Amino acid sequence: MLNRLKNIGLMTLAVSALTIGGLTAANAAGASAYPLKKYDWPHAGPFGMFDKPSLQRGLQVYKEVCASCHSLDMVAFRELKALGYNADEIKAFAAEYEFPNGFDDEGEEKYRKGFPQDYFPAPYANEEEARDANNGAFPPDFSLLGKSREHLSLFTPWNSIYGEDYIVGILNTYHEDAPEGVELADGMSYNEAFPGNLIAMAPPLFDDIVEYADGTPATTEQMAKDVATFMYWAAEPKMEVRKKMGLKVIIFMSILTIMLYFVNRRVWRKIKKGDDLA
């Protein structure tokens, strides 16, 4: 009886092994027709830090191209310090923007220059206006987009999808014509990375649509990588401090762990051997 139970158990085990096998096969087969290209991001990995020139170029792309449709609600000008700008540069940057500032004696709206403590202003007053201007689609806010499109996998890290790769994917994989049999509604484009492949954003980038201050050639892919780096920074601005502190904490705790290991062994020496019992 017990042996039979055990055999049933072993069979179940075999079935689970099969499942896991079948599953990897199914995953491989069911993968998207357009696998996302993976880039080596300088800020990836435990020691990776942001590429500052790339962040600055990304800011330029955002400001000159994307900002006419996409907001960046949670980032203040003061935070641009992290991109390598000094206080005066940030003041000047902020001053290029205008903010409503109450009303004058005739009831007309007044405006003032921006200050470093102001946040990036949104291109549209509200969601309705944004949709109205974009064929009914809503251009999402950029503050967290870099993190909200990730799919991280702890056990199969090679299957992870990173937000930066996804953003580059969106910007860099437009098809001029939709494949055979796909109907493109008015204002829609065909895109490899977007879920469902039909996106309501016209291709925003073309080679040389911006002229980089540092002379880097502004290819579409280059601009896409820069703006993706910038967007990831906007989503996770504390990444650098986090990794630096993490290194210190882990080194400190590892040394302490090793020391406590020896303390523990020392404390237990007699008991382990049973010397007290003899």
Added chain:
Amino acid sequence: MGSSNYQPTNKAVKWFEDRLPILGLMHSTLGAGYLAPRNLNYWWNFGSLAGFMLVVQIITGVILVMHYTPHVDMAFRAVEHIMRDVNYGWLIRYTHSNGASMFFVVVYIHILRGMYFGSYKSPREVLWFLGLVIYLLMMATGFMGYVLPWGQMSFWGATVITNLFGAFDFYEGMGESILHLLWGGFAVDNPTLQRFFSLHYLLPFVIVGVVILHIWALHLPGSNNPLGIDAKGPGDKIPFHPYYTAKDLFGLSFFIVILAIFIFYMPNIMGHPDNYIEANPMVTPPHIVPEWYYLPFYTILKAVPDKLFGVIAMFASILIFFVLPWLDGSKIRSAKFRPTTAFFFWLFLLNTLYLGYLGTKLPDEIMIDMAGGIDALTMGRISSIFYFAYFIVIVPLVSRMESTKPVPISIAQSVLDANKKG
């Protein structure tokens, strides 16, 4: 908890101790006054680790509350304010969110330890119950905490889980009344967020209370041990301090390294990316999944075609742990001497992990490329049946029928035997 032979030498301390014998209490629970079996292995570290995590959650939680606003229009922004503007706010929040996950990892290992070594058996049944009560309270606390950042998964997870209670529709309108009570309205909305916030703050302190009872119940019979035999003679036991304080500190230090790897290097891996999108009642995410620690039970829920019975099966899958002490009829506690029990224990663990894995799948996803493709729903049903069969059939039968290995007479004797061998 138990009488203490604590004798302070310092006069002032003695004066205080005569009026409030709290130092003696500490001495007899965590100090040299508590005698523990000498053969506890590293699986016995997880109790103190769970206690540590509870303290971490409370401290980081109290600090989060200082900067958080429980309102549907402000909660999402408040959490981002913590992440971006509050000094070390990102550290506090990532510690709290990853801490919750690691708390569950620790508690799951702690429970499995109890199952393997038979710690639930007489005379520790009440201790086992109290542990399960803590676990249930943690599930409620974690669920309500996950709602607080008010992201898409917060909102939709809350919607799906609260709706389950609508299945208890035993008389006209009962299900609906339960839902209205949970929501404070007609859908998950601001009143829901506010009551969840209030309870999320309260329950951890209830947990602290139950933890105290749990330790009290532990100290009457004392700890079980890997051999599962009673520690009787003086040679079987050693004082908690310095032996287990040293061992627990070493374990804790190692555990903090693991915790730190998550907090500092992969802080978002346990969470769902959709929770970085603000809650929007008009947009349903394509795939609503609860946090990983509920996934096995979520699969059991989905495996049952009927809603009410699905919910009952889900609750039963946890509550069944309460009767484990009576399902198991073996005279021997530890699975070390019960090879068939040990085998099925590991199978049960694998199956439960698989149930959890299935919880992340859509019902019609193909899991096995065989016989035209077997989908996740079917596998979920098979696994769920095995889950319950383990408790209702396998444990009762195996524990009463299997031939066990010889058990040592005493812990001390087993130490001496082991030393003789090598």
